Amino acid sequence: MRPILKWAGGKRALVGEITGLFPRDYGERRFHEPFFGGGAVFFHIEPRGGSINDINPRLMNFYRVVRDRPRELIEEARRYRYDEDEYYRLRDRFNLEGLTEVEEAALLLYLNKTAYNGLYRVNSRGEFNVPFGRYRNPTIVDEDGILRASRLLRNVELRSGDFSYVIDAAEEGDLCYLDPPYHPASETANFTDYSESGFSLADQERLRDLCVDLDGKGVLFVLSNSDTEAVRRLYQGIDGFRMIPLRTRRAISSKVASRDSGYDLLITNIR
Ligand SMILES: C[S@@+](CC[C@H](N)C(=O)[O-])C[C@H]1O[C@@H](n2cnc3c(N)ncnc32)[C@H](O)[C@@H]1O
Structure with a gap:
């Protein structure tokens, strides 16, 4: 789905390339996705077990509510209208303390479908600050999608924290897809703020070390990142790892793309 x-x-656009690297029996294996975001790979393969995680606690609250209380979520989100004044009122509400889990999840769903570009961005105080987006008749509540996702999420463990948990969660023969915030093209490139915490080069190194440990445990992984010198340096020369450059350019600003950085690189220990 x-x-x-x-x-x-x-x-979503790279799901074919990514799952094309997986072993043929991937549907039988436990699957882990520690940088979940929208979970395009998870929803595509519909795994029967494993774990998902994201450092954004409000995002993971959303998926937990989808899993445990989908009907309440649907009912709450159906009360919200697509209208600019309503948008700013609900955006303020999302930034208040003390919301119920269902309300917070319903607001996140509404903002995701109506904010400019569907972005999730917060300021230094952690407040969601994306302006109203103009759409023609946006679908805010896809009931079938939510109910289907709810059933799928029952199979997996949900967490919210740093990606490093996965070294303990994953067992030999499991499959792992790692999609960190991409390393920027240059120090000055303005790259997307995924959450309150940025992802530094030290984090990229920590992630590389984790891949080495996963490999040592017999866990199969695919990782995606930007095709940049820095990323290639991190992963080159590791026994059993290979790099697969993808030729499709990502949709990013032409200013950044012109530095030859608009491409993705997949790294895997799957033969
Ligand atoms: C490139 S996005 C993942 C997109 C996802 N694959 C999809 O298809 O929608 C990276 C995600 O990593 C999360 N993240 C950032 N730092 C993290 C960390 N240290 N541990 C776990 N997740 C982190 C961000 O919140 C963001 O959702």
């Missing part, structure tokens, strides 16, 4: 949220860096 398709993801139920739009997410910056969403991998």
Whole structure:
């Protein structure tokens, strides 16, 4: 199935290339996605077990509510109208403390479908600050999609924290798809703020070390990142790892793309 949220860096367009690297019996294996976002790969393969995680706690609250209380979520979100004044009123509400889990999830769904470009962006105080987006008749509540996602999510463990948990969660023979915030093209490139915490080069190194450990445990992984010198340097020369450059350009600003950085690189230990 398709993801139920739009997410910056969403991998719907690359699902074929990514799952093409998986072993043929991937449907039988436990699957882990520690940088979940919109979870395009998870929803595509519809795994029967494993774990999902994202450092954004409001995002993971959303999926938990989808899993455990889908009817209440649908009912709550159906009360919200697509209208500019209503948007700003609900955006303010989303930034208040003390919301119920269902209300917070319903507001996140509404904002995801009506915010400019479907972006999720917060300011330094952690307040969601994306302006109203203009759409023709946007679907805010896709009931069938939510109910289907709810059934799928029952199979997996939901977490919200740093990606490093996966070294303990994954067992030999499991499959893991890692999609971190991409390393930027240059130090000055203005890259997307996925959450309150940025993802530094030190985090990219920590992630590379985790891949080495996963490999040591016999866990199969595919990782995606930007095709840049820095990323290639991180992964080159590791026994059993290979890099697969993709030729399709990502939809990013032409200013950044012109530095030859608009391409994705997949890294995997699957033969
Ligand atoms: C490129 S997006 C993933 C997109 C996803 N594959 C999809 O198809 O929609 C990267 C995600 O990593 C999350 N993230 C950032 N730092 C993290 C960390 N240290 N641990 C876990 N998740 C993190 C962000 O919140 C963001 O949702």
